[in-house]
Amino acid sequence: MSQAARIICRNLERSIEAKNELLQNTETQAEFARAVDVVLNSYQQGGRLYVAGNGGSAADAQHLAAEFVSRLARDRAPLPAEALTTDSSIITAIGNDYGYDQIFSRQIAGKLTSNDVFLGITTSGNSPNIVKALQVCRERNIQSIVFTGHDGGKVREWSDICIIAPGKLTSQIQEVHLVLEHTLCECVEAALFDFEL
Ligand SMILES: O=C(CO)[C@@H](O)[C@H](O)[C@H](O)[C@H](O)COP(=O)(O)O
Numbered sequence: 001m002s003q004a005a006r007i008i009c010r011n012l013e014r015s016i017e018a019k020n021e022l023l024q025n026t027e028t029q030a031e032f033a034r035a036v037d038v039v040l041n042s043y044q045q046g047g048r049l050y051v052a053g054n055g056g057s058a059a060d061a062q063h064l065a066a067e068f069v070s071r072l073a074r075d076r077a078p079l080p081a082e083a084l085t086t087d088s089s090i091i092t093a094i095g096n097d098y099g100y101d102q103i104f105s106r107q108i109a110g111k112l113t114s115n116d117v118f119l120g121i122t123t124s125g126n127s128p129n130i131v132k133a134l135q136v137c138r139e140r141n142i143q144s145i146v147f148t149g150h151d152g153g154k155v156r157e158w159s160d161i162c163i164i165a166p167g168k169l170t171s172q173i174q175e176v177h178l179v180l181e182h183t184l185c186e187c188v189e190a191a192l193f194d195f196e197l
C-alpha cells in the first residue's frame, strides 16, 4: 500500500471515529436541536443569520451562508444569511484601525439587531475575534451559537448555545462541523418550507 493510500485510510478512520462519537452523544444532539430552533425562530420573526470563523472556518461560514441564500438540495425562496468574512475592505479597515480581534464584533455592532442570530465557528474555542463577537452579542441581546471543539474553550461561557464537536485534531473537528452546518440548513429549510426529511 502506498503512503498516500495508508494516510487516506487513517484519516477516514479518524473522521468516522469523531462522527461516531457525535452519533452516541445525545446531549450534544439536544443542544444542536436547540440551535436549529433558534435559527428557525429568528427567520420566522424576520431575522437574519450571520456567520464567522477563521481560516477553514471562514470558508465554512461562507459555505453555510451560500446554502441558506441559494439552496441546499431543493428549490425554495432564499433565506437571508451573511458571512462576516468576505468584505476585504471592511476587514482590513477594522483590522488596521482597531485590531484583528474586532473584525467580527464591530460588524456585529454595526449590522445585527436583536432578531438576528450570530453563529461563530472555532475549533479551539479561543480565537479572540470570535470571543469578542460573542461578547458584543451578549451586550446587545443578540442570540449566539458556536460550533467548537475540545473542551469548548473561552467561547463556551460567552455563547447561548455551544456545540462541541468531537475530534482530537482541528481537521477532524472541522469535518464534524461540516455535517452540523449542512444539517442545520437542512432542518431549518425543511421546517420553513414543509419539506420532508
Ligand atoms: O483549516 C485549517 C486547518 O484545517 C486552518 O486554516 C484553521 O482554520 C486556522 O488555523 C484557524 O485560524 C484556526 O482557528 P480556530 O478554529 O481555532 O478558531
Ligand SMILES: [Zn+2]
Binding pocket: 056, 171, 174
Ligand atoms: Zn483546513
